[in-house]
Amino acid sequence: ELTLNAEQEFSGGQLDPGFLPWIPTADPVADGQRLFEWLFAHARMQAAWAEVRGQFTQRRLRLRIDADAPELHAIPWELLREAIEGAAPNDLAATTATPFSRYLAGRWQPGSPILQRPIRVLVAIANPQNLSDFGLQAIDVAAEWTALQNALVGLDVELIQLPQPCTLATIEDALKKGVHVLHFIGHGVYRAQQQDAALYLADDANRVQPVVDADIAAMLARQLADANMHNDDKLRLVFLASCQTAARSPADAFRGLAPRLVQAGVPAVLAMQDLVPVDTARAFATTFYRQLLQHGQVDLATNEARSHLLTVNLSGASIPALFMRLRDGALLGKRGRIAGDKSENFWPFLLDDLRKGKCVPFLGPRVTAGLLPDAAQVATRLADKYNYPLTDRTDLAKVARYIALNAPQDERAEYTRLLRRSLFAYLGLKPTREDRQRFANANLTETAAGIGWAEKVRALHENEIHHLLAELKLPLYMTTNCDSFMTEALRVTGAASVRRAGPRWEQVQAGTPQYTLDPEPSRENPVVLHLNGYDDDPTQAHQMVLSEDDYLSHFVRLNRDHNYILPMDVVGRLGESSFLFLGYSLNDWEFRVVLQGLVAALNRPKKVNVGVQLEEGPDQDPEKVLQYLGDYMDQYNIKIYWGTPQQFATELYSEWQRLGGPNGVVAEEEWDDDNW
Template identity: 40%
Template sequence: MADTAGTFTDLEIRIFQKQEQGYPVEITLGGQQEFPRGFLPAEVLPWSPGGDVVADGSKLFEMLFKDGTLRGAWAEARGRAPQRRLRFRIDPQAAELHALPWELLLENQALLAAQADTPFSRYLPIALPWSGAVEQRPIKLLVAISDPDDLKEKYDLAQADVALERKALEEAFAHVDQKSLEVTFMEAPITLERIEEELRKGYHIFHYLGHGAYNSKRQQAALYLQDAAGHAKRALDDEIVSMVARQGVRPHLIFLAACQSAVRSSADAFVGLGPKLVSAGVPAVIAMQDFVTVDTARKFSSAFYQRLVEHGQVDRAGNEARSSLLTAGRPDASVPVAFLRLKSAQLWGNEVDARGEVLGSKNPKIFWTGLIRMLQQGKCTPLIGPRVCGRWIPSRNEIAERWAIEHGYPFGDKVNLARVAQYMASSQGEDFPRGELMDTTLKEMLRRLPEELRPAKQASSLTELVNAVGFQTLVADDPNEVHRVLAALNLPLYLTTNFVSFMTESLQALQRKPTRELCRWNERLDGLPSIFEERPDYRPTPEEPLVYHFFGTDDEPDSVVLTEDNYFDWLVKVSAEPERVPPVIQAAMTNTQLMFLGYSMHDIEFRVIMRGLIATRGQRRNFKHVAVQLDVDDVQVENVGSVQTFLQQYFQDAEINVYWGSMEQFISELKEQWENASR
């Protein structure tokens, strides 16, 4: 790529739940500098457009920066960062503000969302994994034009002119290099089941064109799809989101556009559905927030896809497409909305983008050769972190935010699960948050399961539910599922800080006989049976591997380390009584290459393991090789040295390799390298 996302400085405007003074607003530059908080006046709602784009855009800008503190922060941030990636982050508790046309923001007669130096998006920081920037060409795009034959009769909606809509899209795609973009049009009927069947073929983009509806009281969106006979069948947003969430490989982009005969409710539906699709793991959603003419839709689609294929940054492509509409004199240039969950907005890239980077290494092949050799010899021990289970259970951040709202958590760090759980424990008892965790994750996994996979008998734990469904069934459509790939490595030992049984279930699916053990970090666990007591000479093997949980398991809730006090107690116990960690585990952490997967440097699990098992015994250990996978958003390129220094203080003279990329990128490369070496 000629251009990279690193050209732009991140500028985030975050709006919080309404208070007495209005909506709190915070501006952050470069992910570090926070300006003083200001307030957006509550009277910004209800929004009453005047019909003049310039006047409406100026009015919205003046309302946003009416507070002098915010106006000063914006001026300073703009001066410090001439090229800025503007992320508009609206908290879920202020979701009503998504109804405002933020893409209209006008400063000095210039539309912010159309400027080349200000890529603009609505940002939803969902802590779910994704498959990384796509290296593959052509990029595969699936188009579905839904035109039920009884729309007029059943819902008093006009029929779409499918031939006209298809022709308009074909003209839009005609200007895009055909070697870079492969377009497939679905044939009728456009049912939800057939869409799911098509998406399983690995499309990178899904472009929907048709009618929608939105119920403002229920805050529920629906799309007018078809049944098998071609008649209208409403697909509710929860059904659509569940279908998307259970895809092993989700589309990188979903584009929601109303047909030219659509009414206002369709636009409301698309804007309402956009954030929910992002929450389900779709990296980017483009939605039309108002009616657009077929000419505008064609011009926007053409410019958008042409630029997106070129550089892969969806917010930049959106700005550039809007700019082309303004140049053509189109008054509805602000109608398209970009919802993103990726800070970089990078959907496509070259091989380097798709494969991640080994920090501090001039030759990544050496890293992979060494790692594969250690794996083949059984001298590598994976340590699995919290960022690998996002498909079926909510992330720690999601759980924390949900609990913070439900239990009135009064502090600002509402995504810090350990602190939110500590707050709950202080008022309702130590065991209460553990019970809530088991209940929350079990219910959410059930919700995400396709209806046909939900067992008739109610499960009492996640482990019981996974057993009932079958882990092979859960991951059948995802060859790169983390536990599935790790199980195929034929290792004797797997370490994890997660409480779920996914690693054990994955090994059983390969006809291995794994043993599941947990750390006895408190006295209530001392009486539990242990294989190390039953078989004092026990040593894990590839045929009978051991899965060891440092922070507890779901089928022993008392063992789960959740609150801040739990982590402190764990540290104290393990440091004072090192025998609580079996010698087999201690030996593996000393004598094998450690491979950390699914952690952020800021995760409390990562820091506690570093402090409790690494630093306290550093003088007695002789670490040789350590591999650490860190998410792209966790470290910037210019901070590579500080990352190495941070890790070196724990591992001393060990050779430390940091893989800078997503969990999915790392696993995809690991699987590829392993299979190549096994041929």
């Protein structure tokens, strides 16, 4: 089956078992086409692939093979080649349009992208003295070290050479000091009788010591689970430049060294699934690391390295196999850009406000990227269902306005219904028949709680934004989203009680009393206030802000009547806190209404500074946009963080740990609020 964007499924295809066992020929091009034709032999799969290819010229391919079909793991899927009528053939694992990997799902956090620079690469070259006793050639350690140094010259990488002898214990000791990449050069073997893989390491006397996959995986699992190690220092990639280390046993889908390492918790493993020529190995490594350092995506870098091998006519382009459990392939991250001439103060003072509980996060639509379909996707589906006649079919506020005029009350219910149906797919789950019956009439909130969303999503995203914010233990969280993700995250982090609240929606008249929450928001009893309503309360669901008309009316209410429609203890806390906007774009209705409707009306002292994160667009000129944003945001005293919500979450967590967590002191000196 094919799953598109973790949501749309195309199923019903079958593989012809007569094709197996795989028998390669001397022509890898023909083998690749034969493999593609077998994979897409079924008419339904052909149609599904054509539809996906037509919708998305750029598409990440993650081949997920069920553990109950281990014979499929031995197939060299990296050969896949699509013959396209009237166009050049497409090598799926060697083109930038289709970053390719063997995806291994499991209950392990995939790790956050590495922000630290330089990237620390431990080079372990195993060259025991008696390799010839095993029929193996000695390795020229100096030549391999020099080749890798030359390959990475000019890159922001720190190479660390492991001294001889290369034992499992010395590798473990080096990893404890903080290493991002383990690059192993040596010999390996798959032992059919024992049904395991082994690397030929050394003992203390520098004689051959075969170390089986289970022992290597156990050592790495200990390292990755070490609570005393900073997350930024933990291993993220293992590169196995050895023979046959990527082979899989047809008896067990998790046997073979590479998948064992992923099973142990390594986010990505690059391994060779056959004997690899030295020239091929070096050329592949050179291109791979250079491309990885450029953009950070491990599957894309692997494709680019294979493409280079094909371009320079080196054999073995399909031998390197990437096993990973990263949904987006992001192995390396980059720090966001902080605008302004005092950017060095951004993190210390933001973290100080967070630590004091004097910062209020505002969660916008892009916070749920990768967790729910975005507004444009939902708008397109609603436009299709209700025959929206205009061209702006991705504008949810406009589509919702059309539906409200033609099918009153339907737009809110249909909107939350679409979100609810997406929960399973975005968690990588397939609802059972029992699930479908159980949640048939459930709302979004009930479904999220019922399937254990908070626990399941944390297993997929190490730095999931809602969980990260919950760990800050703030009294108040504001959101313009209708989902319960912030509430669910707070519950699993141990808050005594978590409350959801929304505005009062009745018309404010003369004599309308102000009101407060009981008890007021605190670290022990945090409040998540949904400015635009939410689905788990009949009144809030009925008044949910969705269409253009809704936003215009809500703007007026927030600007004029915020002291009556919001709890006064919330208004008071907003007046004395800095704000942290997450997941907004300047053109979002949500952001404009909050900024010009609520923030402008609060008459907050200028000394209370506001941190903001805005998303960078791919077609934007950064300098011009930053200048425009700076001019616009100055009137609201907003500092700009330039990057994505995921970038920000990863960097925030890194800074939070680096500066001591909740008990650290980060801003002891006297400082002028106006110049934050």
